[in-house]
Every structure is written in structure tokens, then in C-alpha cells.
Amino acid sequence: MAQSQLRPPTMADVARLAGVSHQTVSRVLGDHPNVRDETRARVLHAIEEMGYRRNSSARALVTRRTRTLGVVASDTTLYGPASTLFALEEAARAEGYLVSTVSLRKLTVETLSEALDHLSEGGVEGVVAIAPQRSAVEALAELRHPFPVVTVGSGPGVGIPCVNVDQYMGARLATGHLLAAGHRTVWHLAGPEDWQEAADRAAGWRATLEEAGVEPPMSLRGDWSPLSGYRAGQELAGWVGRGLTAVFVANDQMALGVLRALREAGVRTPQDVAVVGFDDIPESEFFAPPLTTVRQDFSAVGKRSIALLLDLIEGRDPAGTPRFAIEPQLVVRASTFPYTADPGAAPT
Amino acid sequence: MAQSQLRPPTMADVARLAGVSHQTVSRVLGDHPNVRDETRARVLHAIEEMGYRRNSSARALVTRRTRTLGVVASDTTLYGPASTLFALEEAARAEGYLVSTVSLRKLTVETLSEALDHLSEGGVEGVVAIAPQRSAVEALAELRHPFPVVTVGSGPGVGIPCVNVDQYMGARLATGHLLAAGHRTVWHLAGPEDWQEAADRAAGWRATLEEAGVEPPMSLRGDWSPLSGYRAGQELAGWVGRGLTAVFVANDQMALGVLRALREAGVRTPQDVAVVGFDDIPESEFFAPPLTTVRQDFSAVGKRSIALLLDLIEGRDPAGTPRFAIEPQLVVRASTFPYTADPGAAPT
DNA sequence: GCATGAATTGTTAGCGCTCACAATGACCTC
DNA sequence: GAGGTCATTGTGAGCGCTAACAATTCATGC
Numbered sequence: 001m002a003q004s005q006l007r008p009p010t011m012a013d014v015a016r017l018a019g020v021s022h023q024t025v026s027r028v029l030g031d032h033p034n035v036r037d038e039t040r041a042r043v044l045h046a047i048e049e050m051g052y053r054r055n056s057s058a059r060a061l062v063t064r065r066t067r068t069l070g071v072v073a074s075d076t077t078l079y080g081p082a083s084t085l086f087a088l089e090e091a092a093r094a095e096g097y098l099v100s101t102v103s104l105r106k107l108t109v110e111t112l113s114e115a116l117d118h119l120s121e122g123g124v125e126g127v128v129a130i131a132p133q134r135s136a137v138e139a140l141a142e143l144r145h146p147f148p149v150v151t152v153g154s155g156p157g158v159g160i161p162c163v164n165v166d167q168y169m170g171a172r173l174a175t176g177h178l179l180a181a182g183h184r185t186v187w188h189l190a191g192p193e194d195w196q197e198a199a200d201r202a203a204g205w206r207a208t209l210e211e212a213g214v215e216p217p218m219s220l221r222g223d224w225s226p227l228s229g230y231r232a233g234q235e236l237a238g239w240v241g242r243g244l245t246a247v248f249v250a251n252d253q254m255a256l257g258v259l260r261a262l263r264e265a266g267v268r269t270p271q272d273v274a275v276v277g278f279d280d281i282p283e284s285e286f287f288a289p290p291l292t293t294v295r296q297d298f299s300a301v302g303k304r305s306i307a308l309l310l311d312l313i314e315g316r317d318p319a320g321t322p323r324f325a326i327e328p329q330l331v332v333r334a335s336t337f338p339y340t341a342d343p344g345a346a347p348t
Numbered sequence: 349m350a351q352s353q354l355r356p357p358t359m360a361d362v363a364r365l366a367g368v369s370h371q372t373v374s375r376v377l378g379d380h381p382n383v384r385d386e387t388r389a390r391v392l393h394a395i396e397e398m399g400y401r402r403n404s405s406a407r408a409l410v411t412r413r414t415r416t417l418g419v420v421a422s423d424t425t426l427y428g429p430a431s432t433l434f435a436l437e438e439a440a441r442a443e444g445y446l447v448s449t450v451s452l453r454k455l456t457v458e459t460l461s462e463a464l465d466h467l468s469e470g471g472v473e474g475v476v477a478i479a480p481q482r483s484a485v486e487a488l489a490e491l492r493h494p495f496p497v498v499t500v501g502s503g504p505g506v507g508i509p510c511v512n513v514d515q516y517m518g519a520r521l522a523t524g525h526l527l528a529a530g531h532r533t534v535w536h537l538a539g540p541e542d543w544q545e546a547a548d549r550a551a552g553w554r555a556t557l558e559e560a561g562v563e564p565p566m567s568l569r570g571d572w573s574p575l576s577g578y579r580a581g582q583e584l585a586g587w588v589g590r591g592l593t594a595v596f597v598a599n600d601q602m603a604l605g606v607l608r609a610l611r612e613a614g615v616r617t618p619q620d621v622a623v624v625g626f627d628d629i630p631e632s633e634f635f636a637p638p639l640t641t642v643r644q645d646f647s648a649v650g651k652r653s654i655a656l657l658l659d660l661i662e663g664r665d666p667a668g669t670p671r672f673a674i675e676p677q678l679v680v681r682a683s684t685f686p687y688t689a690d691p692g693a694a695p696t
Numbered sequence: 697g698c699a700t701g702a703a704t705t706g707t708t709a710g711c712g713c714t715c716a717c718a719a720t721g722a723c724c725t726c
Numbered sequence: 727g728a729g730g731t732c733a734t735t736g737t738g739a740g741c742g743c744t745a746a747c748a749a750t751t752c753a754t755g756c
Contacts, residue, residue, distance in 0.1 A: 008494065010742055021706045026744060034704055053494060056471035057408035058742035062711050066405060068448070068470065077430045077630075086424050086451045093450065098470035100416070100446045103434045122416060122446035123404035146356065146401060226634040256634045263636060282425075286574040286604045288611060288636035358712055369736050374714065382734055406712035410741050 009050040018046035029054055060123065069097045069309065070119035070147075072112065073130040074104040078224070078253075079281040080296070084130055084152055087302025095310060100124060107136035109143070116145050126309045128152060133194045148312035152305050155196040161312065163305045163326070167197045170294040170328035171204025174248045174276040177292070177330055179212055181337070183246035183274065187239070188219040189232045189258060191250040201250050201278060217243070222254045229257025236273075237265035245273055246336075252277035252284045252293055259287055259335070274336040289334035300326045357398040366394035377402055408471065417445045417657065418467035418495075420460065421478040422452040426572070426601075427629040428646070432478055432500055435650025443658060448472060455484035457491070464493050474657045476500060481542045496660035500653050503544040509660065511653045511674070515545045518642040518676035519552025522596045522624040525640070525678055527560055529685070531594035531622065535587070536567040537580045537606060539598040549598050549626060565591070570602045577602030581609025588615050593622065594684075600625035600632045600641055607635055607683070622684040637682035648674045 015022040020043060027035050028043040035043075046052075060066045069092050075081050089099045100122055102115040112129075119127055125147055131137050132153035140149065141158040151162040178186045188205045191198030202219060209216045220235060222228030229249065236247060236258065249255035255277035262269055269275055269289055277284060280295035304326070311317070363370040368391060375383050376391040383391075394400075408414045417440050423429050437447045448470055450463040460477075467475055473495055479485050480501035488497060489506040499510040526534045536553045539546030550567060557564045568583060570576030577597065584595060584606065597603040603625035607617060615621055617637055625632060628643035652674070659665070 012742080022742090023707080023744080024705060027705090030744085034702095036704065039704080051492070051494070053468055055409070055742050056469060057405045057414060058711090059744075060405035060711095061403070061409050061713085061742080062744045064711080076434050077427060079425060082425045082430045085449075089449055089451050093466065098448045098466065100448045101433075101437055102441065103437050118441060118446065120401060121404060144399070146399070226631055230634060253631060256631055260634045260636065260638075283574055283601060283604055283631055286578060286608045288608065290608075360712080370713080371715095371737080372735060375735090378714085382732095384734065387734085403712050406741090407714075408741095409712080409743085410714045412741080 008055075009052045010055070011052075014043065014046045014050055014052045017050060018043045066123040066125055067097050068122065068124050069099050069306070070116075070122070070124035070127040071099055071101045071130065072104065072115045072119070072127060073101065074107045074136075076101075076103045080251075080279055080298070081130055083298035084301055087299045088128055088152075088305060089302075090299075091302040091306040095306060097125075097306075097310075107131060107133055107139070109139040112136060112139050113143055116143060120146060126150070126313045128305050128309055129154075132197050133192075134196055134199075135194050137196075148309060150305055150309045150312065152301060153197055155200065161308055163301055163308060165296045165301060165326045165328055167200035167328075168204040168207075169325075170278060170296070170330075171201040171248065172208045173328065173330040174278065174292075174294055175205045175208035177332065177336065178246040178248065178274055178276060179208070179214075181246075181274065185209065185214050185217055185243065185246070187217050187236065187244055187247045189229065189236070189247060189249045189254055190219050190221045191254075192223050193221065198250055205248055222250070222257075224251050224253055226253045226257040226260075229254030230261045231257070233258035233261025234265070237262055237267050240265075240267050240272055246275075247273060248276045248278075250278055252279045252281045252287075252291060255291055255293070255335075256283075256287055259289075259291075263288065270334065270336050276336060280331050284331075285333065287335070292333045292336040293331050295329045295331050297326055297328070356403075357400045358403070359400075362391065362394045362398055362400045365398060366391045414471040414473055415445050416470065416472050417447050417654070418464075418470070418472035418475040419447055419449045419478065420452065420463045420467070420475060421449065422455045424449075424451045428599075428627055428644070429478055431646035432649055435647045436476055436500075436653060437650075438647075439650040439654040443654060445473075445654075445658075455479060455481055455487075457487040460484060460487050461491055464491060468494060474498070474661045476653050476657055477502075480545050481540075482544055482547075483542050485544070496657060498653055498657045498660065500649060501545055503548065509656055511649055511656060513644045513649060513674045513676055515548035515676075516552040516555075517673075518626060518644070518678075519549040519596065520556045521676065521678040522626065522640075522642055523553045523556040525680070525684065526594040526596065526622055526624060527556070527562075529594075529622065533557065533562050533565055533591065533594070535565050535584065535592055535595045537577065537584070537595060537597045537602055538567050538569045539602075540571050541569065546598055553596055570598070570605075572599050572601060574601045574605040574608075577605025578609045579605070581606035582613070584621075585610055585613035585615050588613075588620055593620070594624075595621060596624045598626055600627045600629045600635075600639060603639055603641070603683075604631075604635055607637075607639070611636065618682065618684050624684060628679050632679075633681060635683070640681045640684040641679050643677045643679050645674055645676070 011022045011025045015025045025043050028040050071088055073081050092099045104111045127149045129151045131151050137154040137158050151160050154162050175186050190202045206216050220232045222232050249258055267273055277291045277293035280293045284291040284293050359370045359373045363373045373391050376388050419436055421429050440447045452459045475497045477499045479499050485502040485506050499508050502510050523534050538550045554564050568580045570580050597606055603623055617623055625639045625641035628641045632639040632641050
């Protein structure tokens with residue numbers, strides 16, 4: 001059954017046991033058609049007997065294919081990046097690829113460069129960079145790397161192929177929802193300056209207001225964290241009674257902070273101020289009150305990114321692979337209406 | 349500068365350009381001491397000139413070291429697993445290892461077995477399994493694999509080396525805190541039956557009550573999700589006024605659901621019922637009210653897991669590597685006291 | 697019964713690297 | 727100046743596998 005752990009068995013060992021040449025073993029493993037059934041069975045039995053496993057390094061050396069992809073990400077404990085990471089790995093595994101991840105605390109030219117070097121040392125055939133900051137994508141564009149790179153969440157523009165959820169559309173859904181509910185205007189708490197997604201969401205908000213003939217009010221800025229939302233919420237609370245009845249917050253975590261600040265200021269949600277978030281993190285449904293938000297299809301993002309990357313790696317024309325404009329979806333809950341549906345019965 | 353992409357340059361190409369043997373190039377790359385400075389400079393220049401990168405497969409083939417570790421995990425979009433994953437990758441990278449992750453939707457014998465096969469095909473030298481379900485660890489114990497495996501969050505017992513936060517201690521901190529605040533007894537909403545951490549937290553809760561001479565009340569069970577917490581919270585609300593004044597919830601997400609259910613039932617927190625969670629997810633501080641909870645040091649978990657795994661891989665005696673009993677920390681917020689500290693000024 | 701081609705199997709030559717060892721030359725020591 | 731040591735560099739083998747080609751076997755058809 002098992003065998004001495006001193007040295008794992010090689011193809012030649014298996015071949016000897018099965019009474020064939022090592023090449024026949026290779027053919028069996030490679031599902032080559034021209035192997036007699038009886039021979040194949042004998043080889044498979046020998047493989048089983050010795051607990052043989054093909055040496056991936058030797059294989060990679062001669063085929064020049066490591067079947068490994070790299071992912072560079074940051075903020076991987078946040079719901080969005082974590083979901084993207086998960087979707088990427090799942091999609092890559094479905095294609096038979098292994099995924100090596102590098103999670104960075106900060107995305108700078110230096111850390112990105114080190115990450116790509118590290119992945120390159122590991123022999124990845126291509127990399128997906130979850131690089132939602134503009135500066136990160138620009139850094140990426142400058143860096144030399146011996147493999148194709150695809151970005152997620154960066155928007156087009158710097159010439160690196162990318163896959164995106166349509167943030168602009170999502171913001172329009174959110175803002176339009178509030179206008180349709182009768183609010184005269186909608187305020188906005190934006191994400192960090194440098195983030196493409198924050199810019200796109202702000203642009204969608206602004207465009208929707210302008211189309212409705214409304215002058216966009218001053219917009220605030222946070223850093224995605226609940227704390228920054230809390231601080232902004234304190235400021236927003238001061239505008240209640242002076243035209244502020246609805247806020248579109250650029251992500252759910254900040255919306256959580258806003259809700260707390262409003263509550264502490266004695267402002268009721270949604271009666272006094274309606275709030276919409278973005279992301280639909282699992283907790284949103286249980287906020288006080290449950291949060292209306294915009295859901296993104298991370299699974300689609302993962303699949304398309306991997307498809308695009310593999311096109312690039314295998315020299316196929318990526319034109320046929322769809323990428324932009326993965327459509328987000330509005331999820332309406334109690335933070336915008338006196339809405340009390342039983343949780344769990346909420347739309348999925 | 350760059351060179352024709354037809355075939356990447358090899359060590360021999362670099363050697364030719366530098367006028368040395370391939371072995372000298374290898375020595376330069378390997379930081380071997382006995383190379384003349386002038387020679388080293390010449391080689392480095394040639395490397396730069398050709399854009400040479402060492403072929404990891406060839407290197408791995410001869411050294412029998414891929415310098416890649418595997419991680420198997422599930423629920424990677426949850427805060428705990430995501431944090432652990434991040435910490436593992438960071439710790440492994442610090443040791444010069446690449447990390448390949450497999451994220452599973454469900455941990456069963458089949459999926460685990462496939463995951464280990466997949467990682468094995470990829471040539472990992474060892475695997476960390478984030479396997480908090482008992483059934484998963486048992487499955488793992490049965491599976492054959494040609495590399496060492498370390499588990500995280502599983503508790504000892506099945507003979508697989510493991511690293512853990514002291515969940516029992518964390519539960520004692522939480523329960524003790526409530527008793528010290530004057531509550532006569534503490535109810536418990538436990539995590540899923542099969543989870544070791546859920547069992548440990550329940551045991552810590554029970555032991556603390558028993559030591560205080562209190563008969564533990566009926567305990568409820570959820571599945572970690574906010575929804576299950578909400579349902580349990582509805583049930584708990586029915587016991588208010590009949591001895592229920594404090595609840596220790598086994599994680600923050602369920603606590604969020606409990607808070608919502610209590611609020612909807614007209615029960616005030618903390619005045620009527622105090623609530624403590626577990627995990628300290630970033631959102632907890634902004635719940636309504638901000639949640640008292642137990643924080644775990646995932647970074648320590650990551651470092652120790654990797655240290656232990658590397659001990660195993662390199663045949664060192666792992667006895668010297670500390671592993672159990674990473675101590676958790678109580679974070680007190682408004683859900684257990686009328687406590688209104690400014691967020692951000694909270695302990696970090 | 698033997699040529700003919702297809703199916704099956706074996707042989708050989710690397711893939712690009714590191715290791716072990718050999719060779720070279722500079723510098724001492726007595 | 728012979729012999730020894732050390733630093734530096736080169737040579738050859740081989741890691742385990744796949745690709746290309748060569749060799750063998752086997753079933754046909756006439």
C-alpha cells in the first residue's frame with residue numbers, strides 16, 4: 001500500500017511495477033487514447049499500489065505550464081474583496097488552475113511590485129489584481145511583468161484589461177429609488193477619493209440628480225469604514241430639517257455608521273431620513289433598520305476575470321469575452337420605507 | 349533591454365552574456381559567498397539586461413522544494429476565516445512561501461479530499477486547514493496526503509497538529525463580565541452543533557455559571573448567521589421578565605440578529621437585556637447598541653500555524669512552537685452598560 | 697502467406713536548474 | 727622554490743517528466 005517515505009515513487013518506479021515503460025504510465029495519466037485497456041488497468045493498479053503522484057515541478061518544467069494563477073488583493077477581510085477572492089479561486093479551480101494569493105495591507109508601487117515578484121518567483125502564468133484604487137492601477141501599468149495581468153474594479157482607461165461591476169448604474173438605481181419615493185433631493189456620502197468605484201458611484205448619483213433637474217447638494221467623503229460613516233452621519237444630522245431627507249451612502253459599512261449617528265441624534269430612519277447603502281453585506285439585512293442597498297454579483301466578476309485572463313494566457317482573442325457592465329441589483333429594505341417584511345423572506 | 353518573448357532567457361543565456369558558467373550565475377542568485385565582486389556585478393548586469401527570471405519549476409525539481417503552502421478553508425467571506433486567511437498568507441510570505449488557497453462551499457470528506465488532491469497536484473509542501481467543524485477534522489484525519497497538515501480552530505484530539513484561540517477562556521471572559529455586572533444568570537445562544545469553537549464557547553459559559561453556583565438556563569442554537577440570531581432573539585424576547593436579563597451570543601453576526609429581534613419586541617439593550625458577542629467584527633462597534641464582544645488575535649493564529657507547519661515540513665521538533673491557548677480579549681461596549689464612549693476612542 | 701497500415705509500446709533527448717566534485721590560480725609558509 | 731591552503735570558477739550528472747520518433751504488434755485484405 002504505502003511505501004517508504006524516503007523518496008516518493010517516480011513514474012519509472014510505477015512503470016517497473018506495471019511492467020511497462022515510463023512513457024506508457026505518462027500516457028495513462030494523460031488520458032492518451034492509444035493504450036490497451038488491459039495495460040491501462042495494470043498501470044492504474046500500480047499507481048494505486050505505490051501511492052504514486054505525478055511530480056508537478058517536473059511536469060511544469062517540460063510543458064512550460066505551471067497551471068497556477070496569482071491574485072493580488074488588499075483589504076481581504078472586507079466583504080467585497082473577500083467575495084471576489086472566493087469567486088476567483090472557484091472559477092480558476094473549475095478550469096484546473098491553482099490560485100496563489102498575495103494579500104497586501106497597502107497597495108503602493110513598492111508592495112505591488114514585491115507582490116508581482118513574489119508571484120513571479122512562484123511561476124504563475126497570469127495575475128488578477130483586485131486593484132480598486134486608481135493609484136494602484138497606475139502603478140500596475142508601469143510595472144514590468146512576464147505574464148498577463150487583469151484587474152478587477154479599476155475601470156478601463158490605463159490599458160490594462162479589466163472586469164467591472166457597473167457602479168455607475170448601481171448608483172443610479174439607488175438614487176433613482178430615493179427620488180421615486182418622493183425625496184426632493186438625495187445627499188451622498190462618497191468613498192475615498194482615489195477609488196474608481198467611489199468615483200463611479202458619485203458620478204451615477206450626480207447624473208441622476210441632474211437628469212431630474214436637481215442641483216446636487218454638497219457631498220461628504222468617508223474611507224469605507226463604519227467609523228468614517230459615523231463621523232459623516234453626525235455632520236449629516238445637522239442638516240436634517242434643512243432639506244436633508246435622503247442619503248445615498250457609498251457602502252454598507254459607512255451606512256452602518258451613518259445609521260448610528262442619526263439614531264444618536266434623535267433622527268429616525270426612514271421616517272426622517274432614508275438611507276441607501278451599497279454592497280449588500282450579509283449584515284445589512286439586520287441593521288437598525290434593515291438597509292436598502294445595491295447588490296453586486298461577485299461570482300460573475302470572478303468567472304469573467306478568469307475567463308479573460310485565460311484568454312490572454314492562451315493567446316486567444318479576448319474580444320469575445322464579456323467583461324464590463326456586470327449589472328448590479330437594488331435590494332429594498334426598511335431603511336427607505338416603513339417596510340417590515342420578515343427577514344429570510346427578503347428577495348434573494 | 350527586454351528580449352524576444354519567444355523563449356524566456358535561461359541561466360545559460362545569462363552566463364554566456366556575462367562570460368561565466370551557468371553555475372556562477374546560480375551562485376550569484378543563491379547569494380553564495382565565494383563569488384568575486386566584479387564577477388557578481390557582471391552577472392547581475394547580464395541578468396538585468398536580459399530580464400532574466402529563474403525558472404521556478406526547474407529549481408523546484410532539483411531542490412525538491414516548491415516553497416508553496418496550501419490552505420483549505422470554507423466560509424471565507426466571513427470575518428473570522430477571512431482574517432485567518434490573511435494572517436496565514438502574510439506569515440507564509442514572510443518565510444518566503446507562496447500560498448495557494450482552496451475555498452470550499454462545504455467541508456465534506458469529498459470536497460476536502462478533492463481540495464487536498466488539487467493542492468497536491470500543485471505540489472504544495474504542506475497544508476493549513478481552517479476546519480472548525482469536527483466532522484471536517486475527522487474527515488481530514490482519514491484522508492491520505494503526502495504532506496503535513498495543520499488545522500486551525502479544530503481543537504486537539506484527532507491527532508492532527510492544531511493551533512487555536514482559547515475559546516473556552518473567551519467564553520469565560522464574556523460570561524464572567526455579565527455576572528460581575530450583577531446579572532443573576534446568563535443565557536446562551538450557541539453556534540452550530542458540529543463546530544468545535546461553538547462547543548468550547550458553550551463549555552466556557554456553562555463552567556462559569558456552575559462555578560458561580562448558577563444553574564445554566566436552556567441554551568439556544570444558531571448557525572452563525574444574523575438570520576438565525578434574529579429567530580433566536582425572537583424566542584429570547586419571550587423570556588424577558590421571566591429571568592432573562594443577559595445573553596452571551598456565540599458570535600457577533602448572530603448577536604446582530606438578536607439585537608434586532610429584541611428591539612422589534614420592544615426590549616431595550618442594555619437596560620432590559622445585556623448582550624455580549626464574540627469575534628469583534630469591524631461592524632460590532634456600530635451596532636445598535638455598540639456590541640460588547642471578545643476579540644481574537646488572528647495574526648497570532650496565522651504566525652503560529654505557519655511556524656508549526658514549517659517545523660513539520662522541515663522535520664524540526666514542533667514541541668518548541670507554542671500553539672494552543674492564544675488568549676482572546678474582552679472588548680466592553682454599550683450593549684452591556686449604558687456606555688457611550690466616542691467611537692474611535694475605543695480600545696484597539 | 698505476406699504486404700499494409702493502424703494500434704500500441706518503447707527509446708531517446710532534453711526542459712533549466714542545483715549539487716558534488718574537479719580544476720585553476722593566488723597567496724603563504726618554511 | 728616545493729608544498730599547502732584557500733578562494734574562485736568550471737564540469738558533469740541528473741532531478742522526473744513529456745514530446746518526438748522508432749519499433750513492435752496485430753488485424754486485415756488479397
